[in-house]
Amino acid sequence: MYKYGLLTAYLCLKLINYSHAQDKKCMCEEVEGFRYDTDSFTNLRDKPNGKIIQKLIPDEDEIEPILMVCKAENQWFYVETSNGTWGWIHYKKIAASLRNYDGNPVTLYKEPNRAKGIQSIVKESEPLVQIINCSGRWAYVYVPKTKQEGWVEGYLLCPNSVTTCP
DSSP: OHHHHHHHHHHHHHHHHHHHHHHTTOSBSSOEEEEOOSSSOEEEESSTTOOEEEEEOOOTTOOOOEEEEEEEETTEEEEEETTSOEEEEEGGGEEEEEOOGGGOOEEEESSSSGGGOEEEEEOSSSOEEEEEEEEBTEEEEEETTTTEEEEEEGGGEEOOSSSOOO
16 A cells, blocks of 8 residues: 555656756656665765765665656766655666566667667566656666667666566
8 A cells, every 4th residue: 555655655756846857958758767876875965976976875665766867967866756856866776677577588789769679678577777868758777787788779678676667
């Protein structure tokens, strides 16, 4: 029950902040992940390598903050956190899992366009992926377990660190 309440609150926050994201001139849509760091916190900065404006930490239930990726710039992402704060985070600190439940394969493309050809197919069920870049509704991801990489449509990323996404 709690997880569904959290998801509902998050979806409402997304709708409210949609116009705010447009004001920020976001280059990416539907690309979301969670904080992925072995440290107990991750710094959110005012600009790439800039002043720390917030420390991102898991909540009391160990759920990692969800991050909406707005744009990518020189290995940094401009993101909105699940509490509505905007800032920069290094790309190595954001991950997601693929929504290929029941072992359905996910296609990774050579470019952010289905017509440009297939790079590889991920057969592993719900693998962790690192988000490397974004363009429109696409994310360039790396699958550490299988060493595969390529472009995937953002809706196939699950930004929840503890459960599956709808």
